[in-house]
Amino acid sequence: MDHHPKLIVMLTHxxxxxxxxxxxxxxxxxxxxxxxxFKEDGLSFPKMKKLFxxxxxxxxxxxxxxxxxxxxxxxxxxxxxxxxxxxMLMGTLFFDSVNEFCLNxxxxxxxxxxxxxxxxxxxxxxxxxxxxEGKRYIKKGASGIDLLxxxxxxxxxxxxxxxxxxxxxxxCIAGSVNSWQRLDEIKEIRPWTFTIGGAFFENRFGTVFxxxxxxxxxxxxx
Numbered sequence: 001m002d003h004h005p006k007l008i009v010m011l012t013h014x015x016x017x018x019x020x021x022x023x024x025x026x027x028x029x030x031x032x033x034x035x036x037x038f039k040e041d042g043l044s045f046p047k048m049k050k051l052f053x054x055x056x057x058x059x060x061x062x063x064x065x066x067x068x069x070x071x072x073x074x075x076x077x078x079x080x081x082x083x084x085x086x087x088m089l090m091g092t093l094f095f096d097s098v099n100e101f102c103l104n105x106x107x108x109x110x111x112x113x114x115x116x117x118x119x120x121x122x123x124x125x126x127x128x129x130x131x132x133e134g135k136r137y138i139k140k141g142a143s144g145i146d147l148l149x150x151x152x153x154x155x156x157x158x159x160x161x162x163x164x165x166x167x168x169x170x171x172c173i174a175g176s177v178n179s180w181q182r183l184d185e186i187k188e189i190r191p192w193t194f195t196i197g198g199a200f201f202e203n204r205f206g207t208v209f210x211x212x213x214x215x216x217x218x219x220x221x222x
Contacts, residue, residue, distance in 0.1 A: 003190065004190075004220055004221050005186050005187070005189075005190055005191050005192065005193060005194055005220055006034060006035055006192065006193045006194075007033050007034075007035065007193070007194060007195075007196060007213070007216055007217055007220065008033075008035040008036065008037055008063060008172065008174075008193050008194065008195045008196075009028070009031075009033045009035065009036050009037070009195075009196060009197070009200070009213055010036075010037055010038055010039070010065065010195045010196065010197030011024055011025060011036070011037075011038040011051075011197065012038050012039045012042070012065075012197040012198065013197060013198045013201045013202075014120050014198065015039060015041075015067050015119050015120040015121060015175075016039055016041045016042040016119075017038040017039045017040075017041060017042030017043050017048075018042065018201065019042065019043075021038055021042075021043060021051060022047065022050070022051050022054070024209055025051060025054060025055065026054075027209060027210050028209060028210045028213055029058045030210075031210050031213040031214050031217070032213070032214050032217040032218070033060075033213050033214075033217055034060060034061055035060065035061045035062075035063065035193060036055045036060045036061070036062055036063075037062055037063035037064060037065055037086075037090065037195075038051070038064070038065070038197075039064075039065055039066070039067060040064060040065075040066045040067070040068070040077045040080055041067070045080065045083075048064075048080070048084055049083065049084045049085075052064075052084040052085055052086060053084075053085065056085060061087045061088075062084075062085070062086045062087050062088075063081075063086055063087060063088040063089070063090045063110075064077065064080060064081040064084060064086045064088075064089060064090065065090035065091040065146070065174065065195070066078075066080075066081070066089065066090070066091045066092045067091055067119050067121055068091070068092055068093070069093055069116070069117070071095045071097060071098070073092075074092035074093060074095055074098050075095065075097055075098050075101060077089065077091075077092055078092070078098050078101045078102060078107065078109075079101070081107060082101075082105050082107055086107070087107075087108060088107065088108035088109070088110060088143065089102055089107055089108070089109050089110065090110045090146045090172065090174065091110070091111070091112055091146050091174075092111055092112065093111065093112060093116065094111040094112070094113075094133075094137050094142070096140070098111070099111075099137070099140055099141055099142060102141075102142075103141045108143040108144075109141075109142045109143055110142065110143060110144045110145055110146040110170070110172055111137055111142055111145065111146060112145075112146050112147075112148060113125075113130045113133045113134045113137070113145050113146075113147060113163075114129075114130045114133070114147075114148070114152075116148060120151070120175070121148050121151050121175065122148075122151055122153065123148040123149070123151045123152045123153065124152075124153050127154075127158070127159050127162050127163065130147075130159075130163060131162070131163055131166045131167065134163065134167055134169070135167070135168075138167070138168070138169045142169075143169070143170065144167075144169045144170030144171060144172065144192065145163075145167060145169065145170075145171055145172070146172050146174050147159075147160065147163055147164075147171055147172065147173050147174065147191075148174055148175045149163070149173045149174075149175075150173070150175055150176035150177060150178075150182065151175045151176055157185050157189075160173055160185070160189050160191070161188075161189045164189050164190065164191045165189075170191075170192035170193070171191045171192055172191065172192060172193040172194065172195065173186065173189070173191045173193075173194040173195070174194070174195040175195060175197075176198075176199075177194050177195065177196050177199065178196075178198065178199035178202070178204050179199075179204060180205075180219070183216065183219055183220060186220065187220060196216060200212050200213065
């Protein structure tokens with residue numbers, strides 16, 4: 001069984017989908033990354049649906065990450081994820097209505113934990129409170145959690161490690177994985193998945209988008 005963390009490539013920068021996301025994905029169809037996604041903000045719905053369809057046609061697993069803080073916005077995001085044929089809904093503050101929608105439609109749900117605010121997101125809160133929160137969501141039927149660990153205002157590495165080790169469910173460490181040092185930390189912590197978006201657009205792992213994706217995939221398995 002493969003226990004290496006898996007990269008989710010997010011075609012986003014500053015928590016918004018980039019305008020040329022479809023064109024970028026076209027150059028990356030044959031990269032080693034299995035998981036792809038983007039945010040609910042930045043593309044029209046028809047373009048979102050088409051891009052997710054293109055990803056699925058290339059054999060990719062897909063996720064829509066929703067940065068929203070009201071129940072209506074979060075539920076709207078879940079409906080978009082379903083209509084786009086996504087494999088999973090990432091993000092949103094947890095609401096029972098969103099969870100029930102995902103359960104009823106067999107959409108995997110990975111909600112945020114902790115006190116999440118602003119955009120780009122910032123994470124506050126006590127680690128133990130986040131763990132207890134995450135366990136409640138899993139008990140209610142969520143598939144896993146979306147942990148904005150490197151957006152944390154405290155000790156990010158300690159938080160990521162503690163939460164990942166404490167949760168009996170998949171953990172995605174999302175946001176601001178933007179250096180080789182943080183990739184080393186990901187390798188040590190061993191979450192289920194981690195996202196990289198902005199760092200690719202800032203050329204933190206090379207100069208060509210597709211080459212950066214493969215470089216990270218190779219590095220995380222080394």
